Amino acid sequence: MNLLLENELNSALVAVFEKNGLDKKFAFVKVSDRSDLSDFQCNGALALAKIAHKNPREIASLIAEELQKIDFIDAVSVDGPGFINIKLKNEFIAQNTDKMAADERLGCGEVDDKHKVVLDYGGPNVAKEMHVGHLRSGVIGESIRRIEKFVGNEVIADVHLGDWGTPMGMILAEIIKTDGNLDKVESYDIAQITEFYKRANIRCKEDETAKEDARKITAELQGGNPQYRKAWQHLRSESIKAIKENYEQLDVNFDLWWGESDAHETCGEIVKIAREKGVSEIDEGAEIIRLEESNKPKPPVIMVKSDGAFGYQLTDIATIKMRYDEFSADEIVYFTDSRQALHFEQVFEVVEKLGIAPNVKLKHIVFGTVNGADGKPFKTRDGGVMNLETLIEMSKDKVRQSLPKAGEVEGYGEKEIEKLTSQIAVAAIKFQDLKNTIVSGYIFELDDFAKFEGKTGPYIQYAIARINSVLRKAKANGINFGKVILQAPEERTLALKLAQIHNVVMRAHNEKEPSIIADYTYNLAQTFSTFYNACSVMNAESAELASSRLTLAKLVRDVLTLMLYLLGIEAPEVMLKAENQG
RNA sequence: GCGCUCCUAGCUCAGCAGGAUAGAGCAACAGCCUUCUAAGCUGUGGGUCGGGCGUUCGAAUCGCCCGGAGCGCGCCA
Numbered sequence: 001m002n003l004l005l006e007n008e009l010n011s012a013l014v015a016v017f018e019k020n021g022l023d024k025k026f027a028f029v030k031v032s033d034r035s036d037l038s039d040f041q042c043n044g045a046l047a048l049a050k051i052a053h054k055n056p057r058e059i060a061s062l063i064a065e066e067l068q069k070i071d072f073i074d075a076v077s078v079d080g081p082g083f084i085n086i087k088l089k090n091e092f093i094a095q096n097t098d099k100m101a102a103d104e105r106l107g108c109g110e111v112d113d114k115h116k117v118v119l120d121y122g123g124p125n126v127a128k129e130m131h132v133g134h135l136r137s138g139v140i141g142e143s144i145r146r147i148e149k150f151v152g153n154e155v156i157a158d159v160h161l162g163d164w165g166t167p168m169g170m171i172l173a174e175i176i177k178t179d180g181n182l183d184k185v186e187s188y189d190i191a192q193i194t195e196f197y198k199r200a201n202i203r204c205k206e207d208e209t210a211k212e213d214a215r216k217i218t219a220e221l222q223g224g225n226p227q228y229r230k231a232w233q234h235l236r237s238e239s240i241k242a243i244k245e246n247y248e249q250l251d252v253n254f255d256l257w258w259g260e261s262d263a264h265e266t267c268g269e270i271v272k273i274a275r276e277k278g279v280s281e282i283d284e285g286a287e288i289i290r291l292e293e294s295n296k297p298k299p300p301v302i303m304v305k306s307d308g309a310f311g312y313q314l315t316d317i318a319t320i321k322m323r324y325d326e327f328s329a330d331e332i333v334y335f336t337d338s339r340q341a342l343h344f345e346q347v348f349e350v351v352e353k354l355g356i357a358p359n360v361k362l363k364h365i366v367f368g369t370v371n372g373a374d375g376k377p378f379k380t381r382d383g384g385v386m387n388l389e390t391l392i393e394m395s396k397d398k399v400r401q402s403l404p405k406a407g408e409v410e411g412y413g414e415k416e417i418e419k420l421t422s423q424i425a426v427a428a429i430k431f432q433d434l435k436n437t438i439v440s441g442y443i444f445e446l447d448d449f450a451k452f453e454g455k456t457g458p459y460i461q462y463a464i465a466r467i468n469s470v471l472r473k474a475k476a477n478g479i480n481f482g483k484v485i486l487q488a489p490e491e492r493t494l495a496l497k498l499a500q501i502h503n504v505v506m507r508a509h510n511e512k513e514p515s516i517i518a519d520y521t522y523n524l525a526q527t528f529s530t531f532y533n534a535c536s537v538m539n540a541e542s543a544e545l546a547s548s549r550l551t552l553a554k555l556v557r558d559v560l561t562l563m564l565y566l567l568g569i570e571a572p573e574v575m576l577k578a579e580n581q582g
Numbered sequence: 583g584c585g586c587u588c589c590u591a592g593c594u595c596a597g598c599a600g601g602a603u604a605g606a607g608c609a610a611c612a613g614c615c616u617u618c619u620a621a622g623c624u625g626u627g628g629g630u631c632g633g634g635c636g637u638u639c640g641a642a643u644c645g646c647c648c649g650g651a652g653c654g655c656g657c658c659a
Contacts, residue, residue: 034602046601050639080602081639125659165659204658215657260659286657296585297655305657312659338587342654368587368652375652402621424621435607436595439587441652443594448608452621455595455607462621470618519596522606533614533623553618575621 002502003100003107005088006030008072009040016066022048022059029086031500037077038085039093039496045082056082090486097484097495101555106562108502110152111509115330118156118323119145122247122254123336125162126239127171127197130246131385132378132444133337136367138252139433141335142568143514144365145253150566151509156327159243160319161259163236165312167197169218171235172228173210174200185231190242193235219309222264236261246388250426251568258319266318267310271303273354286311291349301346316347317356324357331361333512337441338366365512368441378444391449395425398450404578412576420572425450427457427569434567435518455522457569460560463525463532465575467557470537474550477538481554482547490531494552497527501559505566514567521563528556 006029013027026044033041045063049056060082067076067084072092077085100107121141124130141157148155174196175185188196204211221228240257247253271287274280280289285306291298302311323329334344344364351357372378379385399421406414429449436442452458486492500520508516537553540546561571 037602041602043601046640056639083602123659162659167659211658284657288656298585299656302657307657309657311657315659337653339653340659341586343659366587371652377653440595441588445594448594451608453608454621456621458621462619466619466622473618515596519606526606529622530624532618536618538618575619577619577621 001103002109003096003103003499004502005093005096005496005499006040006503009086009088012067012070012073013042013044013063016063017044019066020062022063023051031496032085034085035493037079039088040086042084042086043082045078045084049082060084090492093492093495093499094484094486096499097486097552097555100498100501101481101484101551106501106555106559107499108150108505108562111506114152114154116154116156116327117148117331117333118158118327118329119148119333119335120158120160121145121335122159122252123162124159124239124243124246125167126236126259127167127193128162128239129194130243130388132370132388132391133385134388135250135391135429135433136337136370137335138247138250139430139568140365140367140438140514142250142252143434143517143566144333144335144512146566146568147505147509147514147517151505156256156323156329157254158256158258158323159247159254161236161240161243161257161261163232163239164222164260164264164310164315166214166218166309167200168221168232168235169216170200170204170211170214171197172217172221172231173213174203175231182227182231186234188234188238190238193238215305215307215309219305219307222309249392249422250388250430251570260312260315260319263315263318263322264310266322267303267314270314270318270321270354270356273356274303277354279353289350289353291346298342298346298349301350313343313347313350316343317350317354320347320351320360320362321356324360329357329360331363332357333363333365335365335367337369338439339369340364341366363512365438367438368436370444371441372444375443386446391429391446392425394446395428395450396421399424399428399452402452402578404576409576417576420574420576423570423572424452424458424461424575427461427564428452429457430567430569431457431460431518434514435522437515438513457564458575460521460525460564461569461571462575463528464557464560464564464571465573466532467528467553467560468573470553471550471557474537474546479537479543479546479550481551482544484551485545485548487545488531488535490534491549491552494527494531494556497524498552498555498559501563504563508566517563517566521560521567524556524563525560528553528560 009029014024017024017027026047029040029042032038045060046056048059057078060078064076064078064084067073072089073086074089075087079085119141122138124134145155145157175182204214221232274289280287286302287304288300288302290300301313303314305311323332348362369377403417406417432449435455486495504516504520508514535549537546537549540549564571
């Protein structure tokens with residue numbers, strides 16, 4: 001059950017359209033583009049007129065006349081070429097607001113076709129430091145995970161580690177080159193492991209024989225060489241430990257910690273299935289599957305490389321089979337940047353060809369890369385990428401400057417201040433990322449992740465903190481929650497904005513686009529701030545009005561808190577301020 | 583060369599199942615703290631929506647062409 005104001009309007013419109021023999025496909029309203037003229041508008045008359053070759057204003061007038069009679073509608077007008085502008089009665093909006101306040105889901109409905117969805121995001125690699133390039137996938141994925149759950153779907157989130165490719169052979173080769181053997185591997189921590197990887201990476205770029213060694217070791221590792229396996233286990237578990245720390249700080253969560261290596265056995269099965277179906281062939285020593293090239297040229301999928309190791313596409317294909325077999329997933333969604341678009345096109349096509357996951361919806365949500373000022377994927381000045389840890393610390397430092405020191409405020413010792421710092425810093429970072437539409441990517445500006453004014457996470461947290469403060473004061477002054485009365489324009493605007501929640505969540509869900517929620521959340525916080533400035537609770541003209549405003553304020557707080565939750569952001573109870581601040 | 587994505591205010595971006603004066607944030611400028619937290623609010627200035635052609639009563643939104651940017655294109659993942 002959702003509490004959209006549009007529902008009643010739409011069904012009223014359908015009745016009017018049917019009565020007049022008009023195609024009810026166009027019988028719907030949307031939030032008005034002209035809030036000065038109306039709350040909602042219906043553009044159906046324009047579309048109908050085009051088809052029927054009639055005067056749009058005539059059709060619009062016909063509809064408007066019928067709408068006038070409806071009791072919850074305040075005013076209807078036909079404007080411009082044939083827009084139908086509708087204003088609702090205040091009492092109707094107020095009642096709806098009361099219902100929202102009483103509803104535990106705040107007026108937001110669930111999806112009709114609940115299903116099971118596997119989300120594949122994060123995708124960190126063993127032995128590689130997590131950097132800002134890893135931010136988007138994790139942050140977006142976490143938000144989608146929460147949205148999916150909230151709308152009623154069953155969700156399984158898989159981090160899907162990169163733990164099975166040539167980089168594994170590269171790092172083992174590098175360690176052997178340095179130590180002469182793998183005896184010391186288990187004493188290495190993540191910093192040392194990362195160092196080895198960096199050196200391996202440089203070496204393999206310059207030295208073809210080093211690359212050759214790495215490939216050989218990779219193939220043997222995959223083949224089951226016990227010595228390599230044992231060393232690799234250590235690299236893997238050390239990496240996971242470090243990765244978990246990073247994700248924990250950002251509140252990015254997973255149900256599964258699968259990796260490419262977990263698909264190894266299934267990879268073998270896939271190769272067999274492909275052979276049986278006769279879709280694979282040997283070409284230049286590799287076992288490949290050719291793809292349709294009718295619409296555009298596409299390289300074939302290399303299942304088994306000429307050295308016997310599995311190609312990375314095969315692990316993704318095998319993983320889909322596993323998710324289908326083990327979880328009977330209805331939908332699998334991947335979140336990676338646009339550079340992997342072709343990869344997933346190929347993978348999905350092979351899955352289809354082999355029939356290993358029938359009726360599973362496979363989606364690749366492509367997002368833009370995090371770019372530097374030069375428009376290319378972000379690199380720091382020294383050519384590296386900024387690691388995630390540094391970014392978080394930097395943002396925290398900025399937050400600390402605006403907070404009181406531990407002990408300065410009663411009840412806020414070191415632990416509490418540190419928690420506040422992290423909540424605000426993480427909000428700044430995540431919101432900064434999430435407010436961008438997925439596809440477009442963004443320019444990485446270090447300062448943006450430590451900004452707390454304007455369209456930022458802390459701005460929204462601040463609005464929530466102010467409401468909490470009002471609620472505390474109201475309680476102390478004996479003001480209770482009451483029925484919503486819409487008197488001031490700021491109250492009305494706020495109530496209308498609140499009523500959009502269901503549509504916002506559903507759109508974000510359908511489009512897999514958290515920025516829709518981010519945008520709305522900021523909008524609502526802004527609308528609230530205007531209301532807050534104009535409509536005092538404590539000094540309201542009457543007790544009824546004070547109670548009404550209190551209900552509105554609390555509802556706003558609850559909606560904002562829920563929206564932040566869906567973005568993966570926490571809302572602190574208070575936002576403290578350092579002495580020297582404002 | 584082929585394919586994908588993109589080009590909107592000084593900067594970073596929304597808007598794009600065609601519609602009424604193209605919106606935010608930042609930056610700039612002018613106001614607002616004996617009144618519920620000024621991480622806030624109010625207001626001002628700023629745009630030939632990359633260029634052209636077309637479809638349409640109507641195009642930032644759809645189609646084609648051109649220009650510019652980024653990414654990808656068989657044994658890296």
